[in-house]
Amino acid sequence: MMTKIKGKRMLIGGRWIEKEETINVYDPQDNTIFSTVPKATKEDMLHAIEAAEEGAKIAAQMPVHERLSILNKAADYVLEHSELYAETIASEGSKTITEARAEVSRCVDTLRISAEEARRINGETIPFDQMPGHENRVGYYYKFPIGIIAAITPFNDPLNLVAHKIGPAVASGNAIIVKPATLTPISAILLAEAFDAAGLPEKVLSVITGSGSEIGDILISHPSIRMVSFTGGLETGEQIAKKAGLKKLSMELGSNSPVIVLDDANIEDTVSSCVSGAFWAVGQNCLGVQRIFVTESNFDEFVQKFITKTNTYKVGDKKDEATNMGPLISEKEAIRVEEWVNEALDEGATLLTGGKRDGAFYSPTVLTNVSTDAKIAKEEIFGPVVLLFQVKDLDEAIEKANDVNYGLQAGIFTKDIKLAFEAIKRLEVGGLMINDSSDYRIDGMPFGGVKGSGLGREGVKYTIQEMTEPKVIQFKL
Ligand code: NAD
DSSP, rough: OSSSSSSEEEEEEEEEESSSSSEEEEEETTEEEEEEHHHHHHHHHHHHHHHHHHHHHHHHHHOHHHHHHHHHHHHHHHHHHHHHHHHHHHHHHHHOOOHHHHHHHHHHHHHHHHHHTTTTTOOOEOOGGEEEEEEEEEEEEEEOOEEEEEEEESSTTTTTHHHHHHHHOOOOOOOEEEOOOOOSHHHHHHHHHHHHHOOOTTSSEEEESSHHHHHHHHHHTTTTTTEEEEESOOHHHHHHHHHHHHSSEEEEOOOOEEEEEOTOOHHHHHHHHHHHEEEEEEGGGGTTOEEEEEEHHHHHHHHHHHHHHHTTTBBBBTTTTTSSSSOOOOHHHHHHHHHHHHHHTTTTEEEEEEEOOTTTTTTTEEESOOTTTTTHSSSOOOOSEEEEEEESHHHHHHHHHSSSSOOOOEEEEOOOOHHHHHHHEEEEEEEEETOOOOOHHHHHHHSSOOOGGESSSSSSHHHHHTTTTEEEEEOOO
């Protein structure tokens, strides 16, 4: 049975642990305490690693049919309690209840896709006779689990991004230790409950709560950990990469995604898709539309329609189904966003709408006349702010879109297939959406970035590739 206690305990190697020392989990909307979680110590982390050393052996022995049965049962469990999961996301995080429900549904899918992919962890035969003198040899490779995975996750999709690591880890027969975001740990704990209820053997999974900088180092640097799967900001990712040592790294980092709108774009569709892509989850979205490059002939119409659509957004109570946008994850973050916008305005940018803060709430904001060298154009804003740039043509748009240290996803709106292919060839990103905004993802596609946006790919099938290692078998006949 699902606990009515939201949080208060963590899962270490199959045992639910409470601690006297706790961390408060706040609802950012009104700063009330939503729940608490145990503050894990370094010793707790060492226990989790010790348990995982055994857990990795247990997981690797688990037949595929058991793995997929557990994954499907965990998905059933999340589905059965979906409203509690959605309420939790919408309480500890920034998302509205509508956005939270969509995330729960994605999580169920992620677990089901993981179950399906468990059937397809295949190797392939190798033509050894390609080398003269090797004609009497045959062989192939298997894919084996890598061992213990350390997963560190961010606050903005507190359930599905955790499912993106646990699902493939279980599917591929690994043990996994999750350190969820300190601000939003309860969704991850509820996901651990789903796996506990589904019968995942003890020691295969730990979800350990505490400060990333305090307990994270032990996890990242421990020699028993074979892979660090991190989703979060570039700065944290770089720190982790330095400390990890000889381990496989998967780095899903941030971006300031560009969208290009050409002369022949359907403006209604484009505006609708870009506004939604810019303000989903208060713009706290690694794929969020941040920079839009519009060619001259469309610019004025695009700007007018963009402002009109943005102004229909209702900002307010996350639990109200009529609300389009809730608060940022904290007042501190809202103040940071406000400062970045004010800095751009001081440097000559024009505020087209928004720019107002009330506690953790920040209104959907549209700027133009921003220098492409401004901080707000170069860095990841991670808030509800979008920058509109007028450009001459595709060449200028591509050049400006690429002139940052990020490259996760981009969008281009055009009916001209030749220009679309030009963009495919030249945009420095991990994914390009034609006639859609950068904010498009399904959980079965390879997802990840180039440059400062990361290393490796997620998306269940691709995560499994990262979480397994080939072992070559060769027969001399
Ligand atoms: P963050 O980098 O501040 O924190 C991410 C995680 O790292 C948290 O669990 C945190 O506790 C932990 N952490 C912090 N310092 C640590 C340390 N020294 N050692 C170990 N762990 C540490 O990121 P955030 O603010 O939670 O999330 C926002 C960022 O995540 C944005 O940059 C966003 O673009 C990115 N993100 C990327 C993707 C993707 O798939 N590419 C998806 C979602 C979010």
